[in-house]
Amino acid sequence: MQHPPIEGRRPARERRRRTSRGLAAAAAVTMLSGVLAACSASADSGKPTLIWYINPDAGGQDKVAENCSTDDYTISTQVLPQDANQQRIQLARRLAAEDPEIDIMSIDPPFTAEFANAGYLAELPQELQNKLKEQSFEGATTAATWDDQLVVAPFWSNTQVLWYRKSFVEKAGIDMSKPVTWDQIIDAAADNGGKVAVQANKYEGYVVWINSLIAGAGGEIATDTDKGVDLTLELDSEAGTKAAGVIAKLAGSAAAPADLSVAQEGQAGGTFGSAQGAFLANWTYIWTNYDESQPEVKKDIGYARYPQTVEGEESHPPYGGIGVGVSAYSDHVDEAMKAIECITSPENQGVNAELTGNMPASAEGYDYQPLAKIYPADLLQLFQDSLDAAAPRTVTPYWSDISGGIQSTWHPPSAVNSKTPQESQDFIEDVLKGGRLL
Amino acid sequence: MSTVAKPPMAAGTKPSAKVVVTDRARAENRLGLRLVLPAVVVMLVVTAWPMLRALYLSMYRYRLTTPDDREFVGFSNYATVLTDSLFWRDTWNTLLIMVVTVAVELVIGFAFAMVMHRIVFARGAMRTSILIPYGIITVVSAFAWQFAFSLNNGFVNAWFAWLPWISSDTNWFGSHWPAMFAIMVSEIWKTTPFMALLLLAGLSQVSEDMIEAAKVDGATWWQRLRKVILPNMRAAIMVAVLFRALDAFRIFDNIFVMTRGAQDTESSSFLTYRQVIEQMQLGLGSALSVLLFLTVLLLAWLIVRLFRVDLAQARGEG
Numbered sequence A: 001m002q003h004p005p006i007e008g009r010r011p012a013r014e015r016r017r018r019t020s021r022g023l024a025a026a027a028a029v030t031m032l033s034g035v036l037a038a039c040s041a042s043a044d045s046g047k048p049t050l051i052w053y054i055n056p057d058a059g060g061q062d063k064v065a066e067n068c069s070t071d072d073y074t075i076s077t078q079v080l081p082q083d084a085n086q087q088r089i090q091l092a093r094r095l096a097a098e099d100p101e102i103d104i105m106s107i108d109p110p111f112t113a114e115f116a117n118a119g120y121l122a123e124l125p126q127e128l129q130n131k132l133k134e135q136s137f138e139g140a141t142t143a144a145t146w147d148d149q150l151v152v153a154p155f156w157s158n159t160q161v162l163w164y165r166k167s168f169v170e171k172a173g174i175d176m177s178k179p180v181t182w183d184q185i186i187d188a189a190a191d192n193g194g195k196v197a198v199q200a201n202k203y204e205g206y207v208v209w210i211n212s213l214i215a216g217a218g219g220e221i222a223t224d225t226d227k228g229v230d231l232t233l234e235l236d237s238e239a240g241t242k243a244a245g246v247i248a249k250l251a252g253s254a255a256a257p258a259d260l261s262v263a264q265e266g267q268a269g270g271t272f273g274s275a276q277g278a279f280l281a282n283w284t285y286i287w288t289n290y291d292e293s294q295p296e297v298k299k300d301i302g303y304a305r306y307p308q309t310v311e312g313e314e315s316h317p318p319y320g321g322i323g324v325g326v327s328a329y330s331d332h333v334d335e336a337m338k339a340i341e342c343i344t345s346p347e348n349q350g351v352n353a354e355l356t357g358n359m360p361a362s363a364e365g366y367d368y369q370p371l372a373k374i375y376p377a378d379l380l381q382l383f384q385d386s387l388d389a390a391a392p393r394t395v396t397p398y399w400s401d402i403s404g405g406i407q408s409t410w411h412p413p414s415a416v417n418s419k420t421p422q423e424s425q426d427f428i429e430d431v432l433k434g435g436r437l438l
Numbered sequence B: 001m002s003t004v005a006k007p008p009m010a011a012g013t014k015p016s017a018k019v020v021v022t023d024r025a026r027a028e029n030r031l032g033l034r035l036v037l038p039a040v041v042v043m044l045v046v047t048a049w050p051m052l053r054a055l056y057l058s059m060y061r062y063r064l065t066t067p068d069d070r071e072f073v074g075f076s077n078y079a080t081v082l083t084d085s086l087f088w089r090d091t092w093n094t095l096l097i098m099v100v101t102v103a104v105e106l107v108i109g110f111a112f113a114m115v116m117h118r119i120v121f122a123r124g125a126m127r128t129s130i131l132i133p134y135g136i137i138t139v140v141s142a143f144a145w146q147f148a149f150s151l152n153n154g155f156v157n158a159w160f161a162w163l164p165w166i167s168s169d170t171n172w173f174g175s176h177w178p179a180m181f182a183i184m185v186s187e188i189w190k191t192t193p194f195m196a197l198l199l200l201a202g203l204s205q206v207s208e209d210m211i212e213a214a215k216v217d218g219a220t221w222w223q224r225l226r227k228v229i230l231p232n233m234r235a236a237i238m239v240a241v242l243f244r245a246l247d248a249f250r251i252f253d254n255i256f257v258m259t260r261g262a263q264d265t266e267s268s269s270f271l272t273y274r275q276v277i278e279q280m281q282l283g284l285g286s287a288l289s290v291l292l293f294l295t296v297l298l299l300a301w302l303i304v305r306l307f308r309v310d311l312a313q314a315r316g317e318g
Helices: A007-044 A060-068 A084-096 A109-117 A126-135 A138-143 A166-172 A182-191 A204-216 A225-230 A238-251 A265-273 A295-300 A333-343 A346-356 A369-374 A377-389 A399-410 A420-432 B008-013 B023-057 B076-082 B085-118 B123-135 B138-149 B176-203 B208-216 B221-232 B234-249 B253-258 B268-278 B282-307
Strands: A049-054 A074-079 A104-107 A153-165 A195-197 A277-283 A301-304 A319-326
Touching: A049 A060, A049 A333, A060 A074, A060 A333, A060 A346, A084 A109, A084 B268, A104 A109, A104 A333, A109 A319, A109 A399, A126 A153, A126 A333, A138 A153, A138 A319, A138 A377, A153 A166, A153 A333, A153 A346, A153 A377, A166 A182, A166 A277, A166 A301, A182 A195, A182 A238, A182 A277, A195 A265, A204 A238, A204 A399, A238 A420, A265 A277, A295 A301, A301 A377, A319 A333, A346 A369, A369 A377, A399 A420, B023 B282, B076 B282, B085 B123, B085 B176, B085 B234, B085 B268, B123 B176, B138 B176, B138 B253, B176 B234, B176 B253, B208 B221, B221 B234, B234 B282, B253 B268, B268 B282
Parallel strands: A049 A074, A049 A104, A195 A277
Antiparallel strands: A104 A319, A153 A277, A153 A301, A153 A319
């Protein structure tokens, strides 16, 4: 029970209550006006801030944003989620709502075509397109092109090489100076108690591997991409069967890491760094990955060209990277075009590569001096050769459906068999026509 | 408004024959209606509008990234969903998770409730410690359990390696049943305290006198539990089961964090999320949302029927 308040105290309490209420209101008004003032101040100064949505990295893009801020505009960065698919979702939903707060975006190759096709990307001036085409690697240009137009500016290009432990290769007696096949490294690892680490979790990285395996057998996941949903799927082919053969062989062999079906880049790197580490197919960043944590592993790392799917046939390593695009709904499209020209200049590509290990999208970018201190010359050459031969994923607005369909039918790796390519092709065809749930 | 209008003749003639509605009561009634009106409007805007919108969108083939290809397709999205094996597999997964977790939680939760009810020593500390898991955000608990079951840095493999089917390289998320087990364990760990809390409320409503009387009559502990305590807690059990079952049916976070739906561990909510958010298939996804909503409604109705308790009574209004 509450006792009635003592009469004499009431006014004092009331007063206090009133005072504190007044104070709270005053504080709120002050804060609000402060916020408003801040807003109007930035609007009044006339110097626009370009907001660049970046994928998370070790500070490379922040540095480049600083380098490219001028007297006319400042570039500030906002970090997108780690997962590429989540990056796509966040950007696409905001762009579909015509959000003017996005000016510049770092876009992953698999959804570049989707964004361009949906009209989310501002058209790059022809002059800039020509300049970029001239400086960039061919794979980078292919991945950035939709409907004969370069729709994003290639910023960095990544590729995978075959990393191996020198001590293991020596023990197993394999000659790594010649091109190797997946069959060879799986057998060698299985016979000598080593593991072949790859990315085979149910995610985009697994499709990257599958795409490279198919390309290595002379195939392609899909063609006729200009026909939209009526594109031609080529999974059910000899190349598809060969790719399935490699995956089934690894999954069923002693060379498969225990966490194969959940392994992404990090887990694969962990397996490679462990006592069982033998071979690893992974991106360029692996060279600096163990510098701090496991220097003894760093000393033991060797590298070779990505393994062949079919003996004697050139391998086509995965292509990854980032293209920088300008939002069609930005209020500062002209400034943003100037900004991306600066961001993707070979020098800034080098600056970014030095800080993040994400290699340049142009040969000229590789000339950036500090890179030679971090990477041996033959490794830099291997990266460039690999990029030249790299197989970008099929450029189509429907890539997320195709990729999702492949993930549904090819995962887990231990369930892949010679029927998988045909099953996945039928499934994806149904999905594209809206007859199946993905 | 019709509810407050009164026939003018009746007012003066026969006031005693009916329930007397004074002017004051009428004014209060009117004021009450005015006071709830903003809330009702807000509810309509934030709840009814999205629901109707989802119903409307579910009639279209509509993809967010190709808005120009939007096409009216009637109920064909529903036909696609209902004839798809993926939908039924996910519904089965969801039902399985719901039944297993709610059953286990009911048993453990009841034991916890008994402990919280009867304990004399360190009562506050015990009650608090039982409730801790419920205070942890689901995503955080899912990550914690993912690490626990992880092949690389988890403790489950190390602690339970003495069991014949667990070894140091057991990949819990590598196949269907172990992954489902891990998901259910995290769900049970997280929400059992909630169940226990609701059951504790029911337990404290059971009159001590009745239990005392049963004791005097020579009833054993088991008989007292079955014949006295449980029947008197029926309303509380119903509320607990209803809340938890509906919650469990909408399971999403654990699966999103732990497997991302791999190894066929997807739930109905996760499927809906993937269609709407990931695939940006607003039409198909809306059809799924509508079906999910109807299923939840059906479940609620079934559970209320099953326990034959009316909600008003459970709220102490009966």
